[in-house]
Structure formats: C-alpha cells, structure tokens
Amino acid sequence: MNPCFYWIDRPVSFRPGETIAAALLRAGIADLGPEGGAVRGRVFCGIGACQACVVAVAGEGAVEACLTPARSGMRLAPPPSLGLRHE
C-alpha cells in the first residue's frame, strides 16, 4: 500500500519520491485554500518560483508543495495568512 499524508483531515496517498504537489493533484485537490479566501493557493509554476503552492507543514513551517518530497504522516494545511488580507 502507498504511504499517505494528510491535507487538512483528508488522507492523500503518494508514491515515494513524489512531491506534495503531484500527490495533491492526483487526488484531485487543486484548490489549496483557504476556504473562502480572496486568493486561493494552487500549484502554478511547478518550479518553486511563484510561491502560490506554499502549504503549512504542522510542526515545521511553510514549504513549496511543488519542490518538497511528500513524507508519510505529514499534516498539511493552507498557510494561515494567504489571501485573508484583502477581504
């Protein structure tokens, strides 16, 4: 069985060596929230430049989903400030 991490509360399985972005997209998760945010996160440039895919890793901080290899048991969520500033 493939290992998995959690997007908010939802388990997302990944192939070892795959990035967080690849696994999220394969699971059909394109909207990286926050829910109702004026500007929502998403994988866009795929190469670490646009910062639109930045996700918060519980206990670690923020990383680009498109650069970071997925690890088993990671707990991921939208970063706290994104898109909430201009509501």
Added chain:
Amino acid sequence: MSELAMTELPILVVGGGPAGVAAAVTLAEAGLRVLLIEQRDRLGGAIHRQPAPGAPQVWRGPARHRRNWTELTSRLERAAARIELRTSSVFLGIDGAGRFLFEDRRAGRVFARRVRAAIVAVGAVERIRPFEGWELPGVTSAGGAQVLLKETGRPPEGPIVVAGTGPLLLAVAAQLARAGNPPLAVLERGNPWRRPKTLAGLATAGPQLTEAAAYATTLAWKRVPYRTASEVLGVSEVGQGLAIRVRLGKIERLLQARHLLVHDGLEPNRAGIPLPAPGAEIPVLLAGDGREILGADAAILDGRRAAAAVLASLGQAAPVAPLEAALGKARAFQRDLAEALRSPSTLPTPETMICRCEGRRYADFTALPADASAREIRLMGRFGLGACQGRFCGPMLAELRGEALPSASPPRWPLRPVSLAALANFSMDQTET
C-alpha cells in the same frame, strides 16, 4: 588531488539544470573544487525533470536533449571527487560578511559557506499575460504542468485547454496527447503564417525545427486543433471546472474545461538573485536561461562559457570564442521566433489580478499616478512586494508600462520561506569551509 586543492575554497554553482551541471563539470574537469547546490532532490532542471521512482516514463520528444543530458551526467560522475553536490538545498542569498547562505531542507537547517566565485544558473520563469481569473485554482502554467507530467508520468484528469504563445505550448500539448489526455485545443496568440519571411528564416534552424515538427505531427495525429491568432479573454469557476471565454480569430466562444494551461514565454529568473558587479570581491556570474533566454542547447554552452570565464580569471586558459559564436546563433533564432509570434498587446480589464500574492488588480495599478516611479509602484501600489518577489507581476507591469521595473535592491531576505526551526538551527559557527 593536491593538498592545496583540498583546502582551497570551492567555486559555487547554484542550479542543477543543464547550465549549472555543464558549468560544474567544466570547472571540476579543470581541477577546481566545486560546490553544486540544487533546491530539488534531483538534478535535471526545468527540462530534465526526472520521473519519481516507479512512475511511468512519458514521451519527452526528440532524443537529442536526453543524449545531451546523459553525457553531462556521466561526466559529472567521473568528476565526482571534486564536486560536492548538495541537493534539497536552497540558495538564500549573501550575508553582510560575504558568506553564501543556504537552507538544507532535508536536515532542516541553514548553513553558510565561503566561496571563491559563484555561477548562478537558476533558469527561467514563465511569463504570463494576465486575464480575468488567471489566479484561480485549475489554471496552471504550461511549463509547470509539463514538469508535473514528467514527474508523475500521468496527465491531469479531465478536459484541458492550452493557451498563450510560444513553442512550449506545442511541446506540452503533444506530451499530454501522448500521455493519454489530448487537450481540447491549443490557442496560440501569435499569427506566424502572417510572417512568411521570418518563418522561412526559422526553417533553417536544424534541431529546433525537427523538434517542432515532431510535436506538430503528434497534435495532428491526435486531432488536437492548433489555432493561431487566438487567446483566452477570461475564465471563471463553474462547479468543478472552468468556463473559459476565448477568441478564435474573430469569433468569441465559451469552452468548458477542468484545466487551463497558460504560458507567454520565458523570463530569466532574476528576482532576488545577486547580480554580477564588475570588480566585486567574490565574482558572481549568471549562466543559462537565468542569464538570457536561449533555450536548452544554449544553456549547456552558456554554463561552459561561465566556467571558462571563472577559469580565465584564475589564470587558466579557456577559449570562449567558439562558445560565443554558437550562443550568437541561438540568440538570432530566439529573435526570429519572437518576431514570428509577435502579437498586438492588449490591456487587461480593471478586475484582472496583476499581483496574485497581494491580491492587487489592474484597477489598483491604473489608480496610481501615470508617472509613478518603480519605487512608488512598489510602495504606494504594493505591487511586487509579495512572496514571489514580483517574479510574475514584474514582467506584466513592465509590458503594460512599456518599460522594465528595476528589481528591488537590495533583495529582501530571505528570498524564500525558511522554516523558523531551520533558522534557529543556524549559528555563526556553522560556516563550513
């Protein structure tokens, strides 16, 4: 290796794409120590992104690029004794004491190194011409989608539209088609058939033409329409998908799709990158598409050129004239290509997002005084201040103003998100030599 070579400071190369690897190999083969830094967990850069272990291989187009890369990586292996390779390590910037700072993401710590010279080969970023809704989830850059396709071996599910301008649209669409999900349509903003003279000039370029022909054949075979003089006007969310308003020649249409892939050319990835100052104590040279957009073949030559310049500054003879000549040819090709695809500029609607990071729209830009300086655009308009350091809105505003926005100097530090834990793990005595 001699005693001296062991204790000598290394030459830093940032970026493990074709340009960086070519530079590192050239320096190491000449007997120098090299520190090669790559933010990803594997080398390859934008073009040679490797599939995750166990993922199916996708069709990568003509074989020449793969051959070039196989040659570079085998030379890298042979020179491995002189190359310290640090993957999953992000170049963050230079501190006041002239030390180069990196975040080792695997170990979760920041480290500092002293180097003799640096070659920065951090590649290109895609240019995007903004339209209403480009910031929505479901809209991806075409190159970004391509990189993900190579990595996972699987195309995104559901209908796809590819739009913008440039040869990358063809490549991505053909690769998606071969991987089992041919796009509904490819919309090219330019109208190359209108410029037959320029096209005829391009036709003399050997390998690039063969490559384009292979992509075009795939699209014809998979019945993917390639429409010129066509573009996206706006996009909105409907249910699980996207409603894409397009112009096909003179007619407007509404397309329903799950994914919209956009791309309007490439820009050197410059935001926050230390620029070479003549006579600087530690010379910093740019190489590859991060210096000038000349494409994958030229990136290898340009990496060698930068390495030759470093060697020359250390008194080792290294001929650069043949490299310069080949780069000149690549430059002429890029110029003709841009000319063939040139399209009239269009103004975004007031509601169009310009700076996605800070949620700033075109109306916020037009509200600024017409003669606002770059500094005023930044500070009053709050453009270019977000997390991406203006990598995307910078080129958009430059095109709308008809004049480049000078980059923020000095760049804000850190250039990228650095975890607090990694910063806390940094202390001055971590300067490794």
